[in-house]
Amino acid sequence: MTPEEAHLVHKLTARMRTRCIGRHLIDLPEDFVLNPVDRVEIEGVEVSIRPLPRAGFDYQLERRTEELKRETIHGEKTQSLREIRQLPDGRGVVFDRSKTGANPAIRTWELRAWLDGYQLVMTTESYDKSLSKRPLAELKTDVEEKYTHLLNVYRRLRGRRDEEIPGEPGDCFAHGLWTGAQAEAAEFYVNYHLKDAPDVFVQVSSISGDGNVARPDTGLMQRKSQIERDSRRSGIDILRFSARAIGKDGYEEYVAREPEKVTSARVAGHTAIVQTDQSVQGVERPFLTIEFYNGHYIPSPPRSLEEKAKIPDLTRATLSEGQVLALWEAITATLRPRPGAL
The missing domain is CATH 3.40.1000.10 (Mog1/PsbP, alpha/beta/alpha sandwich)
Incomplete structure:
Protein backbone atom coordinates (compact mmCIF):
# COMPACT_ATOMS: atom_id res chain seq x y z
CA MET A 1 0.00 0.00 0.00
CA VAL A 40 -34.97 -13.00 6.87
CA GLU A 41 -36.93 -16.22 6.47
CA ILE A 42 -37.79 -18.34 9.49
CA GLU A 43 -39.56 -21.67 9.05
CA GLY A 44 -41.27 -20.52 5.87
CA VAL A 45 -42.20 -17.06 7.18
CA GLU A 46 -40.64 -13.94 5.66
CA VAL A 47 -39.82 -11.32 8.30
CA SER A 48 -38.92 -7.63 8.23
CA ILE A 49 -38.39 -5.39 11.27
CA ARG A 50 -37.77 -1.64 11.03
CA PRO A 51 -37.59 1.17 13.61
CA LEU A 52 -40.78 3.25 13.40
CA PRO A 53 -42.63 5.58 15.82
CA ARG A 54 -46.12 4.50 16.83
CA ALA A 55 -47.75 7.33 14.86
CA GLY A 56 -45.91 6.20 11.73
CA PHE A 57 -47.04 2.61 12.26
CA ASP A 58 -50.69 3.64 12.73
CA TYR A 59 -50.56 5.71 9.55
CA GLN A 60 -48.97 2.93 7.48
CA LEU A 61 -51.40 0.33 8.84
CA GLU A 62 -54.37 2.51 7.91
CA ARG A 63 -53.02 3.01 4.40
CA ARG A 64 -52.29 -0.71 3.98
CA THR A 65 -55.79 -1.63 5.16
CA GLU A 66 -57.43 0.73 2.66
CA GLU A 67 -55.14 -0.52 -0.11
CA LEU A 68 -56.08 -4.16 0.50
CA LYS A 69 -59.79 -3.35 0.70
CA ARG A 70 -59.58 -1.90 -2.82
CA GLU A 71 -57.45 -4.70 -4.24
CA THR A 72 -59.09 -7.35 -6.40
CA ILE A 73 -57.75 -10.67 -7.62
CA HIS A 74 -55.99 -10.34 -10.96
CA GLY A 75 -58.45 -10.76 -13.86
CA GLU A 76 -61.49 -11.02 -11.57
CA LYS A 77 -63.79 -8.78 -9.56
CA THR A 78 -63.32 -10.84 -6.40
CA GLN A 79 -61.85 -8.90 -3.50
CA SER A 80 -58.34 -9.96 -2.48
CA LEU A 81 -58.90 -9.34 1.25
CA ARG A 82 -61.12 -11.87 3.01
CA GLU A 83 -60.58 -11.13 6.69
CA ILE A 84 -58.72 -8.93 9.19
CA ARG A 85 -57.87 -10.49 12.55
CA GLN A 86 -56.62 -8.64 15.60
CA LEU A 87 -53.46 -10.07 17.13
CA PRO A 88 -54.08 -11.77 20.50
CA ASP A 89 -51.72 -9.30 22.22
CA GLY A 90 -53.46 -6.28 20.66
CA ARG A 91 -50.28 -5.01 18.99
CA GLY A 92 -51.48 -5.25 15.40
CA VAL A 93 -53.48 -7.20 12.84
CA VAL A 94 -53.24 -10.13 10.43
CA PHE A 95 -54.65 -9.84 6.90
CA ASP A 96 -55.98 -12.87 5.02
CA ARG A 97 -55.46 -11.86 1.39
CA SER A 98 -54.85 -13.56 -1.92
CA LYS A 99 -51.34 -13.84 -3.20
CA THR A 100 -50.92 -10.96 -5.66
CA GLY A 101 -51.81 -12.01 -9.19
CA ALA A 102 -52.56 -15.61 -8.18
CA ASN A 103 -55.70 -17.71 -8.13
CA PRO A 104 -57.90 -16.99 -5.06
CA ALA A 105 -57.10 -20.33 -3.42
CA ILE A 106 -53.45 -19.33 -2.90
CA ARG A 107 -53.61 -17.15 0.20
CA THR A 108 -51.14 -14.94 2.06
CA TRP A 109 -51.26 -14.26 5.79
CA GLU A 110 -49.77 -10.78 6.29
CA LEU A 111 -49.04 -9.77 9.88
CA ARG A 112 -48.31 -6.17 10.87
CA ALA A 113 -47.47 -5.28 14.46
CA TRP A 114 -45.80 -2.52 16.48
CA LEU A 115 -43.34 -3.74 19.11
CA ASP A 116 -41.80 -1.10 21.37
CA GLY A 117 -40.61 1.24 18.62
CA TYR A 118 -40.38 -1.26 15.77
CA GLN A 119 -42.71 -2.21 12.94
CA LEU A 120 -42.85 -5.93 12.27
CA VAL A 121 -44.12 -7.25 8.92
CA MET A 122 -44.44 -11.00 8.37
CA THR A 123 -45.91 -13.05 5.51
CA THR A 124 -46.49 -16.72 4.82
CA GLU A 125 -48.49 -18.54 2.17
CA SER A 126 -51.38 -20.96 2.62
CA TYR A 127 -53.90 -22.79 0.41
CA ASP A 128 -57.69 -22.96 0.58
CA LYS A 129 -59.20 -25.64 -1.67
CA SER A 130 -62.73 -24.29 -1.19
CA LEU A 131 -61.78 -21.17 -3.16
CA SER A 132 -60.36 -22.99 -6.18
CA LYS A 133 -62.37 -23.85 -9.29
CA ARG A 134 -59.89 -26.63 -10.02
CA PRO A 135 -58.34 -27.71 -6.70
CA LEU A 136 -54.75 -28.90 -6.84
CA ALA A 137 -54.82 -32.52 -5.69
CA GLU A 138 -51.38 -32.34 -4.10
CA LEU A 139 -52.29 -29.37 -1.89
CA LYS A 140 -54.43 -29.46 1.24
CA THR A 141 -56.29 -26.62 2.91
CA ASP A 142 -53.88 -25.32 5.57
CA VAL A 143 -55.09 -21.76 6.20
CA GLU A 144 -55.66 -22.09 9.95
CA GLU A 145 -52.58 -24.24 10.38
CA LYS A 146 -50.43 -21.55 8.74
CA TYR A 147 -52.10 -18.83 10.83
CA THR A 148 -51.17 -20.66 14.04
CA HIS A 149 -47.63 -21.18 12.78
CA LEU A 150 -47.33 -17.47 11.91
CA LEU A 151 -48.30 -16.52 15.47
CA ASN A 152 -45.81 -19.01 16.93
CA VAL A 153 -42.98 -17.43 14.93
CA TYR A 154 -44.21 -13.93 15.85
CA ARG A 155 -44.04 -14.65 19.58
CA ARG A 156 -40.30 -15.34 19.36
CA LEU A 157 -39.37 -12.06 17.63
CA ARG A 158 -38.42 -8.68 18.99
CA GLY A 159 -36.78 -5.47 17.81
CA ARG A 160 -33.08 -4.80 18.40
CA ARG A 161 -30.80 -1.80 17.98
CA ASP A 162 -27.87 -2.52 15.68
CA GLU A 163 -25.35 -1.97 18.47
CA GLU A 164 -27.20 -4.23 20.96
CA ILE A 165 -25.42 -7.51 21.72
CA PRO A 166 -28.02 -9.83 23.31
CA GLY A 167 -27.10 -12.02 26.25
CA GLU A 168 -29.86 -14.54 25.56
CA PRO A 169 -29.95 -17.45 23.07
CA GLY A 170 -31.12 -16.53 19.59
CA ASP A 171 -30.27 -15.26 16.11
CA CYS A 172 -29.55 -11.58 15.38
CA PHE A 173 -30.64 -10.00 12.12
CA ALA A 174 -31.17 -6.45 10.84
CA HIS A 175 -33.12 -4.58 13.56
CA GLY A 176 -34.32 -7.78 15.21
CA LEU A 177 -33.73 -10.96 17.20
CA TRP A 178 -35.20 -14.46 16.90
CA THR A 179 -35.14 -15.65 20.50
CA GLY A 180 -34.50 -19.10 21.92
CA ALA A 181 -33.38 -22.34 20.33
CA GLN A 182 -32.29 -22.74 16.73
Missing part, protein backbone atom coordinates in the same frame (compact mmCIF):
# COMPACT_ATOMS: atom_id res chain seq x y z
CA THR A 2 1.01 3.60 -0.52
CA PRO A 3 1.21 5.77 2.62
CA GLU A 4 -2.15 7.31 1.71
CA GLU A 5 -3.75 3.88 1.30
CA ALA A 6 -2.28 2.65 4.59
CA HIS A 7 -3.56 5.78 6.35
CA LEU A 8 -7.14 5.04 5.23
CA VAL A 9 -6.92 1.44 6.46
CA HIS A 10 -5.54 2.63 9.81
CA LYS A 11 -8.32 5.21 10.08
CA LEU A 12 -11.02 2.61 9.34
CA THR A 13 -9.67 -0.11 11.65
CA ALA A 14 -9.02 2.29 14.53
CA ARG A 15 -12.77 2.53 15.12
CA MET A 16 -14.24 -0.98 15.04
CA ARG A 17 -17.72 -1.82 16.31
CA THR A 18 -19.02 -5.25 17.30
CA ARG A 19 -22.01 -6.48 15.30
CA CYS A 20 -24.25 -9.44 16.08
CA ILE A 21 -25.26 -11.53 13.07
CA GLY A 22 -26.99 -14.88 13.45
CA ARG A 23 -25.35 -16.48 16.48
CA HIS A 24 -21.96 -14.93 15.83
CA LEU A 25 -20.15 -11.67 16.54
CA ILE A 26 -17.86 -9.79 14.19
CA ASP A 27 -16.12 -6.41 14.41
CA LEU A 28 -16.58 -4.05 11.48
CA PRO A 29 -15.12 -0.58 10.94
CA GLU A 30 -17.51 2.07 12.26
CA ASP A 31 -17.71 3.54 8.75
CA PHE A 32 -19.36 0.33 7.50
CA VAL A 33 -23.05 1.16 8.01
CA LEU A 34 -26.12 -1.06 7.95
CA ASN A 35 -27.47 -1.38 4.40
CA PRO A 36 -31.26 -1.19 3.83
CA VAL A 37 -31.27 -4.48 1.92
CA ASP A 38 -31.55 -7.61 4.07
CA ARG A 39 -33.46 -10.88 4.10
CA ALA A 183 -35.17 -22.68 14.26
CA GLU A 184 -35.93 -25.81 12.25
CA ALA A 185 -35.04 -23.80 9.16
CA ALA A 186 -33.90 -20.17 9.03
CA GLU A 187 -31.91 -17.85 6.77
CA PHE A 188 -30.55 -14.46 7.84
CA TYR A 189 -28.79 -12.09 5.40
CA VAL A 190 -27.44 -8.65 6.35
CA ASN A 191 -25.25 -6.15 4.49
CA TYR A 192 -22.94 -3.38 5.70
CA HIS A 193 -21.52 -0.93 3.15
CA LEU A 194 -18.66 1.55 3.41
CA LYS A 195 -20.17 4.98 3.94
CA ASP A 196 -19.94 7.23 0.86
CA ALA A 197 -18.47 4.41 -1.28
CA PRO A 198 -20.74 3.00 -4.02
CA ASP A 199 -18.88 -0.29 -4.44
CA VAL A 200 -17.58 -1.65 -1.10
CA PHE A 201 -19.69 -3.83 1.18
CA VAL A 202 -19.71 -6.86 3.46
CA GLN A 203 -22.51 -9.42 3.36
CA VAL A 204 -22.95 -11.88 6.22
CA SER A 205 -25.39 -14.79 6.02
CA SER A 206 -26.29 -17.32 8.68
CA ILE A 207 -28.26 -20.44 7.80
CA SER A 208 -29.49 -22.65 10.60
CA GLY A 209 -31.55 -25.77 11.09
CA ASP A 210 -31.48 -29.18 9.48
CA GLY A 211 -34.77 -28.81 7.66
CA ASN A 212 -35.38 -27.42 4.16
CA VAL A 213 -32.72 -24.68 4.16
CA ALA A 214 -30.30 -23.53 1.49
CA ARG A 215 -27.25 -25.01 3.18
CA PRO A 216 -24.91 -26.00 0.32
CA ASP A 217 -24.28 -29.69 -0.23
CA THR A 218 -20.54 -29.19 -0.55
CA GLY A 219 -18.01 -26.71 0.83
CA LEU A 220 -15.55 -24.49 -1.00
CA MET A 221 -12.67 -26.94 -0.64
CA GLN A 222 -14.76 -29.82 -2.00
CA ARG A 223 -15.47 -27.72 -5.10
CA LYS A 224 -11.96 -26.30 -5.36
CA SER A 225 -11.05 -27.86 -8.73
CA GLN A 226 -14.27 -26.69 -10.37
CA ILE A 227 -13.97 -23.19 -8.87
CA GLU A 228 -10.38 -22.92 -10.11
CA ARG A 229 -11.41 -23.96 -13.64
CA ASP A 230 -14.32 -21.49 -13.69
CA SER A 231 -12.05 -18.73 -12.37
CA ARG A 232 -9.45 -19.28 -15.10
CA ARG A 233 -12.14 -19.14 -17.79
CA SER A 234 -13.42 -15.81 -16.38
CA GLY A 235 -9.98 -14.24 -16.04
CA ILE A 236 -10.14 -14.29 -12.23
CA ASP A 237 -6.86 -14.52 -10.32
CA ILE A 238 -7.21 -16.50 -7.08
CA LEU A 239 -5.09 -14.97 -4.32
CA ARG A 240 -6.02 -17.36 -1.48
CA PHE A 241 -7.89 -20.64 -1.44
CA SER A 242 -7.46 -22.86 1.61
CA ALA A 243 -8.77 -24.03 4.95
CA ARG A 244 -8.49 -21.41 7.68
CA ALA A 245 -8.80 -21.53 11.46
CA ILE A 246 -10.36 -18.52 13.18
CA GLY A 247 -10.33 -18.91 16.94
CA LYS A 248 -11.35 -22.49 17.70
CA ASP A 249 -13.48 -22.95 14.59
CA GLY A 250 -12.66 -24.21 11.12
CA TYR A 251 -13.50 -22.21 8.00
CA GLU A 252 -12.72 -22.13 4.29
CA GLU A 253 -11.34 -19.01 2.60
CA TYR A 254 -11.38 -17.76 -0.99
CA VAL A 255 -9.94 -14.39 -2.07
CA ALA A 256 -9.76 -13.32 -5.72
CA ARG A 257 -8.84 -10.44 -8.00
CA GLU A 258 -11.53 -9.93 -10.67
CA PRO A 259 -11.45 -8.27 -14.09
CA GLU A 260 -13.94 -5.56 -15.03
CA LYS A 261 -16.12 -7.99 -17.01
CA VAL A 262 -16.92 -9.87 -13.77
CA THR A 263 -17.75 -7.08 -11.32
CA SER A 264 -21.13 -5.33 -11.26
CA ALA A 265 -19.48 -1.88 -11.37
CA ARG A 266 -17.47 -2.96 -14.43
CA VAL A 267 -14.10 -2.06 -12.90
CA ALA A 268 -11.31 -4.37 -11.76
CA GLY A 269 -12.20 -5.44 -8.22
CA HIS A 270 -12.15 -8.17 -5.58
CA THR A 271 -14.28 -10.77 -3.84
CA ALA A 272 -13.30 -12.44 -0.57
CA ILE A 273 -15.23 -15.23 1.16
CA VAL A 274 -14.94 -17.03 4.49
CA GLN A 275 -17.36 -19.91 4.94
CA THR A 276 -18.07 -22.47 7.61
CA ASP A 277 -16.20 -25.75 7.15
CA GLN A 278 -19.16 -28.14 7.08
CA SER A 279 -17.04 -31.18 7.86
CA VAL A 280 -16.11 -29.55 11.18
CA GLN A 281 -19.31 -27.71 12.08
CA GLY A 282 -22.07 -30.07 10.95
CA VAL A 283 -25.77 -29.25 10.62
CA GLU A 284 -26.28 -28.71 14.35
CA ARG A 285 -24.54 -25.32 14.15
CA PRO A 286 -25.32 -22.28 11.99
CA PHE A 287 -23.70 -22.23 8.55
CA LEU A 288 -21.98 -18.86 8.28
CA THR A 289 -20.67 -17.02 5.21
CA ILE A 290 -18.87 -13.66 5.16
CA GLU A 291 -18.34 -11.99 1.79
CA PHE A 292 -16.35 -8.82 1.09
CA TYR A 293 -16.85 -6.98 -2.22
CA ASN A 294 -14.78 -4.20 -3.80
CA GLY A 295 -15.76 -2.96 -7.26
CA HIS A 296 -19.32 -4.29 -6.92
CA TYR A 297 -22.21 -1.86 -6.51
CA ILE A 298 -23.64 -1.98 -2.99
CA PRO A 299 -27.09 -3.62 -2.54
CA SER A 300 -30.00 -1.23 -2.92
CA PRO A 301 -33.81 -1.40 -2.97
CA PRO A 302 -35.45 -1.62 -6.43
CA ARG A 303 -34.76 1.56 -8.40
CA SER A 304 -36.76 3.40 -11.05
CA LEU A 305 -35.20 3.95 -14.48
CA GLU A 306 -34.59 7.56 -13.46
CA GLU A 307 -32.74 6.46 -10.32
CA LYS A 308 -30.70 3.88 -12.25
CA ALA A 309 -29.58 6.59 -14.67
CA LYS A 310 -28.06 8.51 -11.74
CA ILE A 311 -25.79 5.63 -10.67
CA PRO A 312 -22.22 6.86 -11.29
CA ASP A 313 -19.98 5.07 -13.75
CA LEU A 314 -16.78 4.17 -11.89
CA THR A 315 -13.32 4.41 -13.41
CA ARG A 316 -11.77 2.26 -10.67
CA ALA A 317 -12.72 0.43 -7.50
CA THR A 318 -12.68 2.41 -4.26
CA LEU A 319 -10.06 0.22 -2.57
CA SER A 320 -6.68 -1.03 -3.74
CA GLU A 321 -5.75 -4.68 -3.44
CA GLY A 322 -3.56 -3.99 -0.42
CA GLN A 323 -6.42 -2.20 1.31
CA VAL A 324 -8.82 -5.04 0.58
CA LEU A 325 -6.48 -7.64 2.05
CA ALA A 326 -5.70 -5.53 5.12
CA LEU A 327 -9.37 -4.82 5.87
CA TRP A 328 -10.32 -8.43 5.18
CA GLU A 329 -7.73 -9.66 7.70
CA ALA A 330 -8.82 -7.12 10.32
CA ILE A 331 -12.51 -8.01 9.98
CA THR A 332 -12.39 -11.80 9.71
CA ALA A 333 -9.91 -12.20 12.57
CA THR A 334 -12.61 -10.94 14.95
CA LEU A 335 -15.20 -13.58 14.00
CA ARG A 336 -16.40 -15.61 17.03
CA PRO A 337 -19.53 -17.31 18.37
CA ARG A 338 -21.65 -15.06 20.55
CA PRO A 339 -21.47 -16.19 24.20
CA GLY A 340 -24.80 -17.67 25.24
CA ALA A 341 -26.20 -17.64 21.70
CA LEU A 342 -26.41 -21.41 21.41
